[in-house]
Amino acid sequence: MLEALKEEVFQANLELKRQNVVIYTWGNVSGITEDRKYMVIKPSGIAYEKLQADDMVVLEVESGKKVEGEWNPSSDTETHLVLYRRFPKLLGIVHTHSTYAVSFAQAGKAIRALGTTHADYFYGDIPCTRALKEDEVKKDYEKNTGKVIVECIEKLQLDPLAIPGILVKNHGPFAYGISPKKAVENAVVLEKIAEMAFRTLLLNPESSMESYILDKHYFRKHGKNAYYGQKK
Amino acid sequence: MLEALKEEVFQANLELKRQNVVIYTWGNVSGITEDRKYMVIKPSGIAYEKLQADDMVVLEVESGKKVEGEWNPSSDTETHLVLYRRFPKLLGIVHTHSTYAVSFAQAGKAIRALGTTHADYFYGDIPCTRALKEDEVKKDYEKNTGKVIVECIEKLQLDPLAIPGILVKNHGPFAYGISPKKAVENAVVLEKIAEMAFRTLLLNPESSMESYILDKHYFRKHGKNAYYGQKK
Amino acid sequence: MLEALKEEVFQANLELKRQNVVIYTWGNVSGITEDRKYMVIKPSGIAYEKLQADDMVVLEVESGKKVEGEWNPSSDTETHLVLYRRFPKLLGIVHTHSTYAVSFAQAGKAIRALGTTHADYFYGDIPCTRALKEDEVKKDYEKNTGKVIVECIEKLQLDPLAIPGILVKNHGPFAYGISPKKAVENAVVLEKIAEMAFRTLLLNPESSMESYILDKHYFRKHGKNAYYGQKK
């Protein structure tokens, strides 16, 4: 079942490797069916070199039960499920340990919107969640990771497609999008702008960008009056 | 029409990718005919892997109207046009989001001339423009980006071929040259010297270079008494 | 003799190169037979491009004498032997001069556990030994390097498989594991988390992680209740 989505999720996982945002088995990509009944995700701890489309694992979104696949799903499966259930616009989710993004997550700092590269993809600062509490870690850790992400997005009243990424404190980035492929692109760009923000802050800790530049760049590429790229 | 220039601009765009100063569809290169009637530029938002010489877009410089090409031109087209109109010596223009240069642009800091690598290509500091004002961003943003570049170059009384690059605040670098190919080389070198300047300033914020070293290196490579390289 | 182990150690040495943690002849990997009688190690100062499995050198662990091999063993051989003798669980040892790890070693600073990437592999801070004293350097330097590593591990009461790496002050990292291959993986990850820690500390010198997150990530991947990856 779901051959096309498996292939899509598989290719998106390989793209993570090609874009140098993961080493070894770090990182995972998932996708969801349009009716939001099934999620397809990378198996846990299998080397990218050995991965095939058929190794992707299928789970029922509501129950979280595996319905197809030889392997255990990614250990971060519960986090993905929480996000898909809460945000019906997300069709792909990515988790990586890309190094600049992880550095901000470990420092407990948001990636502030400092330039147009950021504004072309993320409509505002990329937030960093609070740390999980002891009981949230000890029990249902991966589910609670999802909940802390949801809490942060709700508290800041963000649209997860307008700011399609977040940092989990002491952990690393999650990115999302309207497809597994787009989620990977957002994860790659998140890493690139983390790199730029890191150096910007070392050069000038007071750096900032006016909100009207953020508006302009975001909306010239997204939304109904967008004029970047080609008419579809 | 203009097959040779299209090929030249196409190759220069691919070179941006080979030199690792762009990812995805970021960055664009343009060229202009010798009579300065037509500009050739990369289409907007087309993946480099799919790009062909024939996809390049031709515009009339004076009117800014597209005269050939299937696609929309780069969203930065108006910026290129302003620069070609104002500086008749420029025959190629490049825009990238290369990471070190963007970091300086986001920090709002010029790339100061700190060594001979800089002096071999840029005869003085590479300036950073002021931020655009709200009305300049809201209306005719790309044209106003060009105007702010022109304003900065004029205010500092620079020769854009002697300092063939600039940073637009909160945005990133533009570079230019006597051909699309040369403009790309200047963009690549601008990124390299931004990398060097970044580390130099972390090691010693008081770093500086005597102007007679700047003179020497610039003029041993450029101008009528240049002795670097081979006689043409 | 020991063809399989030689091949394993040889492949692990090549992997160091592929993972970009060594240049030239820097770095070495060893393995030990299950009965802990013989150690196999890379020869000293032979270019990786010319290396063959047959070039690996075999030494008797107890006496430290070479029992097979055309070449001199790695100059760090005595350090490896001290570690194998003291820690019977180690089956592979790696030494590199990977740049971020060396930077911490030169700065005399531990790589603190600041995030889950660290916790997935190292159950606590990766310590930095004290500097060797003059007499320890002048006589039996390599053996004393091993002894200083042992001293540091014992003083901190660490399990070398739970924190499978260490920094020798002013020198660089040693990593270990339950096979030569796993030791290389630990060396590669040690470098990656050093890179992340370096940037984290520049962004926020006060960064830290709660111990319950360390516990969770370490034990979801290691130990008897681990659930990361696939059942063996």
Add this chain to the structure above:
Amino acid sequence: MLEALKEEVFQANLELKRQNVVIYTWGNVSGITEDRKYMVIKPSGIAYEKLQADDMVVLEVESGKKVEGEWNPSSDTETHLVLYRRFPKLLGIVHTHSTYAVSFAQAGKAIRALGTTHADYFYGDIPCTRALKEDEVKKDYEKNTGKVIVECIEKLQLDPLAIPGILVKNHGPFAYGISPKKAVENAVVLEKIAEMAFRTLLLNPESSMESYILDKHYFRKHGKNAYYGQKK
């Protein structure tokens, strides 16, 4: 004439490119005949991709006159000649604009001996020369660059084979050795240890290494009692 040396110098120039310490036509390598009559050096400003062994230029060391070759020699030719004339043990010289080394040169700071990676190749700090004075730059600039290097080495009473590299202030590194190939290796290692020193100093500006560690590592690899590598 000198086909073997031309080939050697040519290959050493290509190695600079392979090791990523130069881009475009930056950097040059030279060699000298054993009787020290002739120097072979890369031509000025020719793309590495087009370079052939036959393009190498031959000059008479004493007079500095070109005796063979179609092209102008490297613009840094006079610097190389001054060094060969003054230091009879040098058989190869390299100049690059590798980025970490240039950063130290631009900051006007020596690369201090902070660890064993440094000590394996350089027996002490890699000094940075004073800046050239105005008259030294205006007339005979390249020759005076050589003289300032000589002045610095003499003042510090260094053996240029024991510390086979130096930084010219606001410019970049020169490295040397007992062959063009060895000089390139020293240039590559100089860049690597500059990278390590840069990060070490950001982590801990007070970092230092005891001189007995420097002695040990240098002499276990160099000199008559060396035991690193294989007996020749």
